[in-house]
Amino acid sequence: MINYDGRLFRKAGGGDGTVAQYHQDGDLVWADFTGGKVRRGTVTGVCSPDGTLRLAYTMVLGTGEVISGHTVNVPQQRPDGRLVLREEWQRFGDHAASGVSYLEEVPTRPSVSERTGSVGMTGWDGLRDVVDGRLRLPGDDGFEERSRPFNERFRDVRPAAVLSVAGPDDVGRAIGWAREAGVPVVARGGGHSYAGNSVNRGLVLDLQDLDDVHVDPSTALVTVGGGARTRRIYDALREHDLVFPLGNSDDVGIGGLVLGGGVSVVSRAMGLTCDSLVSTDLVLADGSTVTCSETENPDLFWACRGGGGGNFGVNTSFTFQARPVPAASTCLVLWDWPHAMDVLTVMQEVMRLAPNAFSARIGVSRAAGQAGVVSVVGQHLGPAEELRELLAPALAAAPPSRVDIADRTYWEAADYLHHETAGGAFAVRTRCTPEPLSEDGLRTLVTAVDKWPGSANPDGAGAALFTWGGAINDVPVTETAFPHRDVLFLVSMDTAWLPDEAPEVVRGNLDWLHDLHRDMGEYATGASYVNFTDPDLDDWRAAYHGPNADRLAEVKRRYDPDRVFSFSQAI
Ligand SMILES: Cc1cc2nc3c(=O)[nH]c(=O)nc-3n(C[C@H](O)[C@H](O)[C@H](O)COP(=O)(O)OP(=O)(O)OC[C@H]3O[C@@H](n4cnc5c(N)ncnc54)[C@H](O)[C@@H]3O)c2cc1C
Structure with a gap:
């Protein structure tokens, strides 16, 4: 992410001698400028995660005129690494005018x-x-x-x-x-x-080439390279009819998944991906290699189970305890938009009472120009007949537009639930709730989906209740770094756009998501899932790590004292 702190900018092409020095603290950006025709000027505003600045400015010219306005500055990087800001400006009052200028970064320190x-x-x-x-x-x-x-x-x-x-x-x-x-x-x-x-x-x-997967059928221990992806691991497990919790997207890496926890459609029955981890090898910041497990470097092992990827070293392999593959059934049920509130209300209750063998994602979503859709997608480690009974209250609450409930082998179920997004650009924000959301909470989600401003990304926008709990909550909060051991639903809110869409579309989508996340604060907790990483979170330490934040910081100080592994939300 771009940090403007300490950077100097002038009009492109050398300017008239006016130079602005920028400062940044979090998303707050401000600058003072002087020189050329300007006696003194200031700007203040905010920086989006993509580096776009929204600023208000005032300046006093040498002529005594006082001028104010606002700008939207979109950064581009020159081949030499310096930034150029495309500035759309608008002046207010007597000097009302608008236009586009370019500002170039003046070299100050080596970037x-x-x-x-x-x-x-x-x-x-x-x-x-x-x-x-x-x-x-x-x-x-x-x-x-x-x-x-x-x-x-x-x-x-x-x-x-x-x-x-x-x-x-x-x-x-x-x-x-x-x-x-x-x-x-x-x-x-x-x-x-x-x-x-x-x-x-x-x-x-x-790490893509570190993708060996070794399955020991006698112990059901599975060792995978630190860069292995989901599809590769599934293929190896399938040969032995063994399983441990993984997601359903082919290209998600095991490193990011397990280090942040790893929630799967079988997690209510089998726990998180990190709950199946028995050891991992890491290269530390000093270049040394260590193995960690319950008995070797246990504090580092603790941190590697849910503290978040990229913090303590580079994990080059992970060993998991797998188990025999169970039988399964799956469901995909859709309802038309007018039934959203009825279905959400009943499905929350269905999932609150459901056995750990059943997990589902309850979604409300909308793509541009289309009506909203309500969906329930899930897997049950039992026969389809049982699954149909579990879903009976929801099927009775409102007539579905599509029902697909079927027995499948575990591997057929994985293929059936396999999903890829349309890609493009997106943002996701999460909250957690230990109990079903209130009617007002549900209505807030549904109303927001109705009001989504739109984009050209076919994934559109929406909200989903991922059912957590079950075996996830059998593990005490401080036993691993993953802290969300009392959650019933992860409330996930998302929106997507195409990278070349106009800045107003991007801003509209991010504002929509920001408002929804803020409004849901009344109904759900501030806890957030570190793997659904949200660069716009304010208090991310508490939100991601909860009561484990201080211990994670201690582990970080011990294993990476110079903060070699650093990013904006690094522990
Ligand atoms: C399409 C899609 C589907 C998803 N489905 C699920 C799901 O079902 N369940 C779920 O829990 N999450 C899911 N996620 C979220 C996913 O768990 C996180 O995005 C995860 O961080 C991705 O891991 P990665 O290795 O692919 O990502 P990367 O971007 O490569 O890495 C993420 C972070 O982990 C670090 N990292 C990666 N590998 C290592 C390593 N070996 N050693 C040290 N640090 C490492 C990186 O430096 C970075 O900080 C999904 C995400 C997407 C985009």
């Missing part, structure tokens, strides 16, 4: 890209010399694919280089090299972070 630029070919060659994996620079074949954030909201964040590590030794050497060169370094697993946390402007360690 990250200048530092990485100063690494030069010899520097990158120095890294190449000590690693076995392939180092890619911008323009190289595969550079984009191995560094692009899944969420295109952050597509402008591009690294200086990507190293596809060949093994744990590469990770250690690359971290050592990056520290020496002063280049920021970040691990990339599946690249699916909602907040683009696996890309930076320095060196990305692409």
Whole structure:
């Protein structure tokens, strides 16, 4: 994410001598400017996660005129790493006018890209010399694919280089090299972070090739490489009819998933992905490799179960305790929009009383130009007949437009529930609730979906109640770093747009989501799921980590005292 603090800007092309010095604290941005025709000027405003500034300004000219207005400044990066701001401005009052100007950054201190630029070919060659994996620079074949954030909201964040590590030794050497060169370094697993946390402007360690999966059928222990993706792991488990909780998107990486907890459609029966973790190997900030488990480096093991990816080191492998695969059935039921309140009300109650074998996502959503839809998508570790009985109150509450309830093998169920999003840019915000939402809470969700401002992304916007609880809540809050052990529903609110849509569309969508998240504060708690990473959260430490925040900070100080692994919401 762009930080404007300390940056200087002037009119593009050298300007008339007016220079503004910017400051930033969180999303608050302000600047003073003087020089040229301006005796004194100030701007104050806010910065969006994508770096767009919304500012109000006042200035006194040498002529004595006092001028005020507002601007929307969209950043672009020049090849040398400096920023250019495309500024749409509007003046108020006697001087009313509007237009577009460009501001360019004046070099003050070496930016990250200048530092990485100063690494030069010899520097990158120095890294190449000590690693076995392939180092890619911008323009190289595969550079984009191995560094692009899944969420295109952050597509402008591009690294200086990507190293596809060949093994744990590469990770250690690359971290050592990056520290020496002063280049920021970040691990990339599946690249699916909602907040683009696996890309930076320095060196990305692409773990994609660490994707071995070894299943020991005699112990049901499954060891997977730190960059393995869901599909690869499912395929290996399927051969042995063994299972541990995983999500249903092919390309989500195991690293991000398990380190932040990992919630699956079977978590009410089997716990979180991190609850099945028995050990993990990490390369630490000093380049050393450690194994951690309940008995070895237990504090680090504790933190790796739900504290969030990218904080303590680079995990190069994970070992899970799998179990025999159970039988399953699945449901997909849709209702027309007028039934939203009835279905939500009844389904909350159905899920409150449901056995742990049944889990469902209850959704309300809408794509542009279409009516809203109510959906229940779930899996039951039992026969379809039982599932139909469990759903009977909801089926009776309102006539569904589609009902698909069927027996499936576990693997057929995984394929059936498999989902990919349309991609593009998106934002997700979450809250938690330990009990069903009140009628007003539900109505707030439904009304918001009605009022969604729209975008061209076919995923549209919506809200979902993910049923948690069950085996997730059997684990005490402080036993692992994952703190949400008293939750019945994760309340997830999302919106999506296309990356090239107008800034007003993006702003409209983010404002809509912000307002909905704020309004739901009356009905749900401030707790938030670290893996549904929300770069706009204010008190993210408390929201993500709850009572485990202080202990996580201690573990961070112990294993990464120099904060080599750093990002905007790093512990
Ligand atoms: C389409 C989609 C479906 C999803 N489904 C689910 C779901 O069913 N259940 C659920 O709980 N979540 C789900 N998520 C959220 C998902 O768990 C998080 O986005 C997760 O962080 C993605 O992991 P990743 O490795 O793909 O992401 P990345 O962007 O590569 O990594 C995320 C963070 O983890 C760090 N990291 C990744 N690998 C490692 C490693 N080996 N060692 C150290 N740090 C590492 C990165 O540095 C970054 O900080 C989904 C997300 C998407 C986009």
